[in-house]
Amino acid sequence: MIEQLNPYQSQAVTHEDGHALILAGAGSGKTRVLTTRIVWLIQQKLISPHAILAVTFTNKAAREMKSRIAAMLPINVGGMWVGTFHGLCNRLLRAHYRDANLPQTFQILDNTDQLAAIKRILKAGNFDESKFPPRDVLRFIASRKEEGLRPDAVQAQDPYSLRMVEIYRLYEAQCQREGVVDFAELLLRCLELLERNPVISQHYQQRFQHILVDEFQDTNRLQYRWLQCLAGPRSFMFAVGDDDQSIYAFRGARVGNMVDFERDYAKGHVIRLEQNYRSYGHILNAANALIANNTERLGKNLWTEQGEGEQIRVMELASDHEEAQWVVDEVRALIRDGMSRSDIAILYRSNAQSRVLEHALFTSGIPYRVYGGLRFFERQEIKHALAYLRLTASLDDDNSFLRVVNFPARGIGARTLENLTDQARTYSTPLAQAVARVAGKAGSSLVQFCGLIQRLTEASRTLPLSELVDEMIEVSGLRAYYQTQRDGSERLENLEELVTAAKVFEIEQSFSGLPAGLTPRQINQNSPDPFEQAPAIGQADGVDEALSPLVAFLAHASLESGDAQADDGTQAVQLMTVHSAKGLEFDAVFLTGLEDGLFPHENSIHERDGLQEERRLMYVAMTRARERLYMTLAQSRMLHGQVRYSRASRFVEEVPPEHLKWLSARAADNVWLDLAPMSTATSGRRSSSGAGFSQGPGATTTMARGVEVGGVQYRAGLQVSHPRFGEGTVLTVSGAGLDAQAQINFADVGVKTLALGIAKLTVLS
DNA sequence: ATTGTGCTCTCTATT
DNA sequence: AGAGCACAAT
Numbered sequence: 001m002i003e004q005l006n007p008y009q010s011q012a013v014t015h016e017d018g019h020a021l022i023l024a025g026a027g028s029g030k031t032r033v034l035t036t037r038i039v040w041l042i043q044q045k046l047i048s049p050h051a052i053l054a055v056t057f058t059n060k061a062a063r064e065m066k067s068r069i070a071a072m073l074p075i076n077v078g079g080m081w082v083g084t085f086h087g088l089c090n091r092l093l094r095a096h097y098r099d100a101n102l103p104q105t106f107q108i109l110d111n112t113d114q115l116a117a118i119k120r121i122l123k124a125g126n127f128d129e130s131k132f133p134p135r136d137v138l139r140f141i142a143s144r145k146e147e148g149l150r151p152d153a154v155q156a157q158d159p160y161s162l163r164m165v166e167i168y169r170l171y172e173a174q175c176q177r178e179g180v181v182d183f184a185e186l187l188l189r190c191l192e193l194l195e196r197n198p199v200i201s202q203h204y205q206q207r208f209q210h211i212l213v214d215e216f217q218d219t220n221r222l223q224y225r226w227l228q229c230l231a232g233p234r235s236f237m238f239a240v241g242d243d244d245q246s247i248y249a250f251r252g253a254r255v256g257n258m259v260d261f262e263r264d265y266a267k268g269h270v271i272r273l274e275q276n277y278r279s280y281g282h283i284l285n286a287a288n289a290l291i292a293n294n295t296e297r298l299g300k301n302l303w304t305e306q307g308e309g310e311q312i313r314v315m316e317l318a319s320d321h322e323e324a325q326w327v328v329d330e331v332r333a334l335i336r337d338g339m340s341r342s343d344i345a346i347l348y349r350s351n352a353q354s355r356v357l358e359h360a361l362f363t364s365g366i367p368y369r370v371y372g373g374l375r376f377f378e379r380q381e382i383k384h385a386l387a388y389l390r391l392t393a394s395l396d397d398d399n400s401f402l403r404v405v406n407f408p409a410r411g412i413g414a415r416t417l418e419n420l421t422d423q424a425r426t427y428s429t430p431l432a433q434a435v436a437r438v439a440g441k442a443g444s445s446l447v448q449f450c451g452l453i454q455r456l457t458e459a460s461r462t463l464p465l466s467e468l469v470d471e472m473i474e475v476s477g478l479r480a481y482y483q484t485q486r487d488g489s490e491r492l493e494n495l496e497e498l499v500t501a502a503k504v505f506e507i508e509q510s511f512s513g514l515p516a517g518l519t520p521r522q523i524n525q526n527s528p529d530p531f532e533q534a535p536a537i538g539q540a541d542g543v544d545e546a547l548s549p550l551v552a553f554l555a556h557a558s559l560e561s562g563d564a565q566a567d568d569g570t571q572a573v574q575l576m577t578v579h580s581a582k583g584l585e586f587d588a589v590f591l592t593g594l595e596d597g598l599f600p601h602e603n604s605i606h607e608r609d610g611l612q613e614e615r616r617l618m619y620v621a622m623t624r625a626r627e628r629l630y631m632t633l634a635q636s637r638m639l640h641g642q643v644r645y646s647r648a649s650r651f652v653e654e655v656p657p658e659h660l661k662w663l664s665a666r667a668a669d670n671v672w673l674d675l676a677p678m679s680t681a682t683s684g685r686r687s688s689s690g691a692g693f694s695q696g697p698g699a700t701t702t703m704a705r706g707v708e709v710g711g712v713q714y715r716a717g718l719q720v721s722h723p724r725f726g727e728g729t730v731l732t733v734s735g736a737g738l739d740a741q742a743q744i745n746f747a748d749v750g751v752k753t754l755a756l757g758i759a760k761l762t763v764l765s
Numbered sequence: 766a767t768t769g770t771g772c773t774c775t776c777t778a779t780t
Numbered sequence: 781a782g783a784g785c786a787c788a789a790t
Contacts, residue, residue, distance in 0.1 A: 057780075086780050110780085183780050250778065350777050352781085372779085380782095406767095413767045441766095559780070579778045601777055617778085640776065640781095 005029075005036070012271045013037045014044075015238070019265035021216075021258065022240040025302040026287070026623035027278030027585065030240055031061075034212055035068040037238065041210055042073060049075055051209040053230065054082040057218055057248075059560050061583055062087070065214070081208070085223050086183060087559055089190035093181075094547055094555075096200060100193045103179040105394045105551045108558035112378065114138055114182045117399050121170045124421070132167065140164050141171060145184035146220045146252035148191070178398050178430070187222045194229040205232025215583075216241030216261065220252035224260070237265055243298045244291050247579060247617045249609065258298065276302045276623075278585050280309020283629050286659035287622040293654055294612045311661035312622075312629045314652065320353075320593075323634040324360035327590050329731070329743060330630065331366060331573055334588055341367060341571040343587035347578050347621055349599040352639070353592065354575055361573065371576035376501075377557045381482065381491040385498055386557055388472050392456040393550050396430040405431075408481035411445045420446065452476065465549045466503040473499070505553050578621040589625035594633040595646035618651045707733040707740045709756040712763060714742055719764040722746065722754070727764065 005013060009029055012022050013036045024030035038054060041047040056062045062084055066077040081088065090108070097104045109117060118134045118141075121127075144154055151169040156162045175181060181189060194201040211231055213219070216239040219227075231237050239261055246255045262270060276284050284304050291297070317323040331344055346357055351373040361368045376382060384407055387400035395401075406412040416438065424434035432453070435446040452475060460468050473479045473495050482488035482495065574586065578599075593599055599618065604610030622629060631652060636645050652660075707714045718730040728746035733756075740756040754761070 059780085084780065108780095186780085248779075251780080352776070355781085409768070411767070415766060577778065598777095603777065640774095 005033075006275055008271055008273050008275070009033050009036075012273065013040050015269065015271070018269060019237045019261075019267070020239070020269045020271060021262050021266035022238070022271050022273060023258075023298060023300060024240050024242055024273040025276060025300050026242065026245060026620070027276040027284075028273035028302070029277055030242075030273065031064065031068070031214075031583070033273070034214060034238075034240055035065055035072070038065075038069055038212065039072045042075070047209060049077075049080050051207060052080065052082075052212070053088075053208040053210070054080070054212040054214070055088065055227075056082075056084055056214040058580075058583070059084055059087070060580075061214060064583075084559070085226070086186050089186040089226075090555055090559060092190050092193065093186065096193055096197075099197050099200065100189055101176075102181070102189070103394070103396075104547060105179065107180045107390050107394065107397060107400075108186065108555055109175075109180050109182045109399070110378070110558055111138075111183075112383070113180075113399055116403070117174060117180070118167070118171060120399070120402070121167055121174060124425070125167070125170060127163070127167065132163065137164065137167055137171075141168050142182070142184050143252060144168060145182075145188045146222050148188060148222055148225065174398075178396050179394055180397065180399065184222075187226060191222060191226050191229060194226070201229055202232070204230050205235060208232070208235055210236050210238065212238045212240070214240055215245075217243050217246040217255050217258055218248045218253040219257050220254055221257075222252075224254070224257050228264075231265075237261075239266070242300075244294070244300065244616055245582065245620050247582065247613060247620060249613050272300060274300055274302055276304045278626050279304065279623060280306050280627060282309050282311050282659045283622060283625050286312055286629075286655045287619050289656050289659075290615065290622065290651060290654050291619040294615055310628055312631055312655065312659055314660050314662050314664070315630065315632045316648065316662075316664040317632065317634050318636065320356050320634045320637040321360070323592060323632050324356045327357065327592060327630070327632060328360040328364050328366065330590070331361075332364065334628075335366070339587055341573050344590075345574040345576065345581060345584070345586040345588070345624065346590045346592060347576060347581050347624070348592050349578060349601060349617075351577060353598075356638075357575060357592070361575075367570050367572040368575055369572040371574065372580045376494070376497070377560075379491070379494055381478070381494055382498055384478060385469070385473060385476075385495060386554065388453075388456070388476050388478075389469065389550060390554055391432075391453050392460055392468075392472065393548070393554060395432040395450075395453065395457075398424075398431045401431045404476070405446070405449055408477045410449065410477075411441070412449070416440075416443070416446070460548070460550050465506050465553055466499050468550065469502045470499045502553060505556060506549065509549060509552065578617050581624050582620050585624055585626055587626050588628040588630070589621070590630045590632060591621050592632045593637070594631050594649040594652055595637070596649050597644075597646050598637070598639075599649050600651065615651065615654075618649075707742070707756065709740050712761075714740075714756060720744060721762040721764055723760055 006029075009032070012020065012033050015037075022030070022033065024033065034054070038052060041052060042049055054062075054065060056065060062082055066080070066082050069075075069080070069082075070077045081091075083091070093100050093102060093106070094104065097106065115134050115138055118137050119129075122129055122132060122134065122137070144151075151165050151172060154161075154165050154168070156165045175185065194204070208230055211227060213227065218241075227237065239258075241258055243255050243258055246253055249255075262268075279287075281304055284302055288302055315323075315326060317326055327346060331346075334344060335341060346368075348354060348357070354370055354373055358368065358370065377386070384404055387403040390397045390400040391404070402417070405417070419438050420431055420434055423437040424431045427434065427437075432450055435443070435450050438446055456468070456472055456475065459471055463471060478495060479492065482492045485491070574584075578591075596602075597605070600611055600614035604614050633646075633648050633652070636643050638644075714730055714733045716730055716733065719727065720730060721727050722744070725744075725746040728744040731743045731745050733740065733742045742754055742756055744754060
């Protein structure tokens, strides 16, 4: 295994004397080094798998690492401490919930939940929402927590900040009362647990002899302190990172942690991995040239032994729809040439851009898979269902109570809820315990609602998880509600999918070496480790302490917002944001929407640091490609319901021209026709004529050839007419005989691919 | 008092 | 596109 590594990689893998910092460029085999090192530690250094802690940022990365280790070693990786910061903190807090001052069933708020909680605070305290926008409050609280500051520790002088701190304090109290934590709280609470309980932290310090951190450049202050807490005097830290790929400053990431880490721990043990095994020369050098525009880099020079490869193909199109169609046509050509669908990725800066691309892929019948965006566990029907389940697990969860008390509608309106809230506040009880005090018709509806939840709570003690979920969907009325809704069928399917997800979770739990029901046997008693001997759920000796499958499932839903959802095994083109593409690689990458204002995003253009972060993001995007990289841009784009016109991204200009191959005319000398009709096009669907659809001089090879079918010579540019689609222009032709196909841009219906042997076409010109 | 409808406003990225 | 709000209809 080590023989296949280059000298620097193997130096990193077998590093022995203390801590180390690995500066690993894009595509330099970073994950390979991490996993190989873990295997090496276990196999060669005879370190127990339990003595290793490996931290990543995304669940995807954690899964990847586990599966690679599992492939190399015959051990149960499920029991290893490999996970995301948030996931591992969750694990620790569940185990030591008493010391962390949390109920064992504490729930995790995602962004939307957190926002709802903040809105409740603002409403209850009569804060002016226009002066204190919930989003700003959320950012304020999150960034304070990421600095490790509780309300008392925040320095505030001006009236505005003082009010913010007040809201922060109220928010904390509310969360504590209701037994919920947000993402930042998971980390902060866990850190405080370790800092305040020497017995606990010493236990873990002795246990974790090796701590490995992936994507170290993305750690924030809190995470750094968390690592410092877990690393004991005899632990070795192994941090892998690339300052050029730091793209999470917006959530507190601090590249400076790398410098600090070298000063505090690595002390000169810095290993650079600069050989890139992923991309061909043009792609790599283009990315190198781009990132060279950033200042304050630690400095790295990536090189490759692979040849130059192909230039980056750049295409400018008139509109976002044409961009999408062009990308789809090109994707089809790649697939036809034998590329696997899952080796093709379409990337964009923001999730909103995926719609148009999805539409084009869908109409072309190309299987695709979208990552991120509105994820499974974030859909409204799923959130409703989860709220019922959360209430089932804990009646104190007022957030969830308010979400579903009147959904589906059961005659409990705003007025009633105001009464209820008043009662709950007066007697300082959770909402559910105040229902008895509300009289009247709505009051009895409230009592009924609570009865419903109580029945579910009872059912949760006996029913398996998936049956409980199914039962909940039924008795809550959610199923009936979505059955009556016009567009409810997809939501119904999602609810059924939730039952399946619960079933899968049950099964995984029963196989996993790491049961959800960990119990924190007293650490200072002779049991050396609470986790190694934790009983499986339902085993006699931990029943009262064990975490119920329901609570474990709810935590799972919050922490993994659903990117692992049904990978049904079909080969599909991958659609995702640049952020979620980090760490992945593909044969062909389409980088779309390269327009100033979109990428770089307009919110970051005016700050220097913002622009540098955007440039790193661009660098990440480009270095995802192995063989072929496309960059596309649209002159006009539907954004926020309005057509916007943009220029090419400055990042395209920053790439030396020798690496680029323009398929459209070069942006600067391109004259575009017919922009006006597009902006007025009422449906906003497609440009009204083919005039804007320029294929430019050097487009794909399939276009040049002609095809002869039934005595007619088809070639690009030919004007044809179709009985149903109307008039159009032939864009590309391919295949021969019965397989001959043409892509035709119809004035009325856009681009269609037709089989020439079947379609009834009339030649016009 | 509650529910449904139509209008405005916002909208970067992730755990 | 989705959420929040005002208004009308029950």
